[in-house]
Amino acid sequence: MITVLKRNATAEQKEHLIGWLKAQGLDVHISEGHEYTVLGLIGDTSRIDMDLIASLDIVESVKRVTEPYKQCSRKFHPEDTVVDVGGVKIGGGNFAMIAGPCSVESREQIVEVAKCVKKSGAKLLRGGAFKPRTSPYDFQGLKADGIELLLEAKAETGMPIVTEIMNANHLPLFEDVDLIQVGARNMQNFELLKELGKTDKPILLKRGLANTLKELLMSAEYIMAGGNSRVILCERGIRTFETYTRNTLDLSAVPLLHELTHLPVIIDPSHATGISRLVEPMAMAAAACGADGIMIEVHNDPIHALCDGAQSLTPEQFDAVARKVADIREIVSK
Ligand code: PEP
Ligand code: MN
Numbered sequence: 001m002i003t004v005l006k007r008n009a010t011a012e013q014k015e016h017l018i019g020w021l022k023a024q025g026l027d028v029h030i031s032e033g034h035e036y037t038v039l040g041l042i043g044d045t046s047r048i049d050m051d052l053i054a055s056l057d058i059v060e061s062v063k064r065v066t067e068p069y070k071q072c073s074r075k076f077h078p079e080d081t082v083v084d085v086g087g088v089k090i091g092g093g094n095f096a097m098i099a100g101p102c103s104v105e106s107r108e109q110i111v112e113v114a115k116c117v118k119k120s121g122a123k124l125l126r127g128g129a130f131k132p133r134t135s136p137y138d139f140q141g142l143k144a145d146g147i148e149l150l151l152e153a154k155a156e157t158g159m160p161i162v163t164e165i166m167n168a169n170h171l172p173l174f175e176d177v178d179l180i181q182v183g184a185r186n187m188q189n190f191e192l193l194k195e196l197g198k199t200d201k202p203i204l205l206k207r208g209l210a211n212t213l214k215e216l217l218m219s220a221e222y223i224m225a226g227g228n229s230r231v232i233l234c235e236r237g238i239r240t241f242e243t244y245t246r247n248t249l250d251l252s253a254v255p256l257l258h259e260l261t262h263l264p265v266i267i268d269p270s271h272a273t274g275i276s277r278l279v280e281p282m283a284m285a286a287a288a289c290g291a292d293g294i295m296i297e298v299h300n301d302p303i304h305a306l307c308d309g310a311q312s313l314t315p316e317q318f319d320a321v322a323r324k325v326a327d328i329r330e331i332v333s334k
Contacts, residue, residue, distance in 0.1 A: 001041040001048065002063045009037065009058035017058065024048060036060065046070055067260070069217045071224035072231070077262045083230050085202045086160030086178035088123045090232055091264030091292045095329060097322055098162060098266070098295040100126035102308035103139065104146035112300050114153040116315035120322040124179065125150065125159040126295060130166045131307060132185045139306040144173050151176055162204055162295075168195035177201070184208050184236055184271070187219050197226020206234040206268070213253055217261060232264045233257060234295065237272030246274025246311070249282055254289045266293035270311045276302065279313055280321045287328040294325060 005014060014037060018028050021041060026048070029040035041048070046068045054062045070076055080092035090096050099117035104110045104127040114125045129146025131139065142149065150161045160178035165171070166186060174180055179202045186192055187208035196203050203223055207216045220231045235254065237247025249272035257265045269282035283294050299305045299312040313321065 001045040001050065001053075001065060003039040003041065003053060004060040004062075005037040005039065006058050006060045007035055013058045017056065044070075067214070067217075069214075069221040069261075071229065072217050072220045072261045072263055074260060074262050079262060081229065081231075081262045081264065083202050083232050083264055085124060085162075085232075088160055090266070093333075094292070095287075096123040096266075096293040097121055097325065098124040098126050098293060099298045099318055101128075101299045101305065102270075102297050102312065103128040103131055103141050103306055104149050104163075105142070105306050107149050107152060109300055110149050110153045111156055113298055113315065114157045114159055116300070117298055117318055118157050118159055120315070120319040121326065122318075122322070123159070124162055125153055125157065126162045126181075126297075127153075128307070129163050130170065132164070132166055132183050133307070147173050147177065154178075165192070165196075168192050171195065171199070174201070179204050179232070182206060182219075187211055187216065190219075190222055193219055193222035194226055197223040197228045199228055200230070201228070202230040202232065203228065204232050204234055204266075206236050207238065207250075207253070209239045209247070211238070213257060213260070217257075220261070220263060232266060232293070233261070234266045234268055235272070236268035245272070245278065247272050249273065251282075251285055251289050254286065254291050258290060264292035266295055267291045268295045270295070270297040270308070270313075274308075274311045276311055276313055276317070279311065280317075280324060283321050284324050284328050287325045288332055290332070296321065 021028050027042040031038040050062050082092040083090050088096055099122040101113055110127055127150050129141050131141035154161050162179035162181055163177055164181040164183045181204040184206045223231050237249045240248040242248050254265050267286035269279045286294050297312045298318045302309045302312040305312055
């Protein structure tokens with residue numbers, strides 16, 4: 001971190017600030033110019049409040065040289081992280097299709113969808129049991145029963161399962177869940193992230209509706225700081241002024257996150273667009289730009305889905321998308 005002091009800073013004020021910075025465990029490299037004094041702060045500045053320093057009377061400007069996230073940063077861990085989800089590897093060249101309904105609705109529904117998407121090459125089964133709905137009057141999910149049904153579908157198909165957690169108190173219910181999803185609305189639920197950091201479960205962390213990539217990485221850092229480094233990031237569209245689509249898919253997140261972090265990055269084209277016919281082109285684009293996986297909502301009867309029917313593919317449509325994605329993967333991995 002570099003701090004430039006104002007011209008009128010007195011020797012006493014400078015000394016006071018330097019003493020305080022050293023007390024924070026930093027080495028301070030002082031460079032006295034004709035007009036300005038520049039302080040180079042060396043050491044772990046991740047715990048330093050940059051805004052606090054910037055607010056001091058004698059400070060002209062403050063700039064970070066290293067990012068405030070460490071554990072998820074590529075600088076500190078150059079190799080790709082490969083997350084093993086119940087035997088399915090994601091990241092570092094390992095690609096996985098994840099598919100299933102928005103919400104688990106019944107045994108028949110989840111088992112049928114699981115069998116179909118498995119046949120089409122999906123490696124993981126998704127399905128919401130606890131649903132974060134905008135309206136309290138909408139279907140809230142089957143909750144614990146939904147997880148039981150996912151486990152039945154897992155037993156029948158052998159597919160590892162991914163489902164969303166909304167409350168850390170529910171963790172005991174997630175004992176046999178292979179990949180715990182943190183939804184967009186909970187990306188900055190820091191108490192939840194801290195609890196997940198204490199587990200050894202793989203975590204699928206979705207980008208918040210209006211969060212920057214830096215904020216996404218800081219949320220991953222919360223989980224990793226607790227000791228759990230099995231984190232997969234998911235871009236699922238962000239809020240913009242566009243209204244034709246549910247969200248705007250930020251595909252540049254994939255190559256950029258791959259530069260910034262060693263964690264795997266997947267794309268959810270279903271929530272990103274909200275429109276089933278846009279899922280295929282966006283899934284192909286995600287595969288082309290290097291995503292480590294794609295998560296797609298699939299329902300056996302989308303018209304009657306209790307949640308997100310408009311963006312859900314039929315199993316037949318998913319099969320076609322999976323083939324196209326495989327074709328693209330073949331081209332880009334040459
Ligand atoms: C979901 O995956 O079902 C979901 C609710 O996604 P998001 O948190 O991205 O809206
Ligand atoms: Mn959904």
